Amino acid sequence: ETGVTQTPRHLVMGMTNKKSLKCEQHLGHNAMYWYKQSAKKPLELMFVYSLEERVENNSVPSRFSPECPNSSHLFLHLHTLQPEDSALYLCASSPGTYGHNSPLHFGNGTRLTVT
Amino acid sequence: GENVEQHPSTLSVQEGDSAVIKCTYSDSASNYFPWYKQELGKRPQLIIDIRSNVGEKKDQRIAVTLNKTAKHFSLHITETQPEDSAVYFCAAAQSNDYKLSFGAGTTVTVRA
Numbered sequence: 001e002t003g004v005t006q007t008p009r010h011l012v013m014g015m016t017n018k019k020s021l022k023c024e025q026h027l028g029h030n031a032m033y034w035y036k037q038s039a040k041k042p043l044e045l046m047f048v049y050s051l052e053e054r055v056e057n058n059s060v061p062s063r064f065s066p067e068c069p070n071s072s073h074l075f076l077h078l079h080t081l082q083p084e085d086s087a088l089y090l091c092a093s094s095p096g097t098y099g100h101n102s103p104l105h106f107g108n109g110t111r112l113t114v115t
Numbered sequence: 116g117e118n119v120e121q122h123p124s125t126l127s128v129q130e131g132d133s134a135v136i137k138c139t140y141s142d143s144a145s146n147y148f149p150w151y152k153q154e155l156g157k158r159p160q161l162i163i164d165i166r167s168n169v170g171e172k173k174d175q176r177i178a179v180t181l182n183k184t185a186k187h188f189s190l191h192i193t194e195t196q197p198e199d200s201a202v203y204f205c206a207a208a209q210s211n212d213y214k215l216s217f218g219a220g221t222t223v224t225v226r227a
Contacts, residue, residue: 004158031213033213040124040219040220041219042119042204042216042217042218042219042220043159043204043217045213045214045215048213050213055213056213056214058214090158090159103149103161103164104149104151104159104161104215105161106158106159106160107158108157108158109158
């Protein structure tokens with residue numbers, strides 16, 4: 001049990017599909033994050049929510065749409081993706097209401113393949 | 116913004132030897148430096164972190180050093196074991212900033 005659970009683990013979708021990634025944290029944390037992990041590249045921060053408010057939108061294309069209905073759940077809605085969007089999408093949470101005074105706790109990720 | 120560079124990209128060591136990974140950062144305001152380990156097919160996990168008011172921190176076989184003047188920090192793994200084989204990521208951030216900037220990672224292979 002990681003404390004941060006992501007579903008699905010694997011997802012294959014066509015460029016015209018609409019799908020959603022789900023993340024749930026059981027740690028009582030206040031902040032949640034979406035990261036993109038591509039091979040041989042640094043982890044890229046996509047979105048940050050603190051107490052259900054989006055506090056960071058790191059120049060992410062609009063085909064990625066986040067949703068945070070409460071402090072335990074985070075979604076990433078996907079539509080009209082491109083093949084270069086294929087990557088591992090990691091959800092993370094942290095205790096604080098801001099900043100990185102405490103470490104990130106990651107989920108196991110969703111391996112996304114866009115065909 | 117912060118730019119973190121990490122070297123080497125791959126590192127192969129004999130079991131029992133030491134491994135050293137080095138990172139540099141660009142933003143002098145950064146004051147929090149965590150290291151994450153990601154085993155194949157698994158999530159990144161924090162292994163050690165250091166804040167700018169400390170020059171060195173040690174946890175069993177793992178140690179991290181920080182040189183604020185030179186803006187670089189390093190991870191040292193002593194007496195390496197096969198289970199140390201993984202990708203290691205350094206990162207840097209200001210303590211009041213959500214943007215944790217990561218290095219590109221170092222793939223460490225420990226040869227038996």
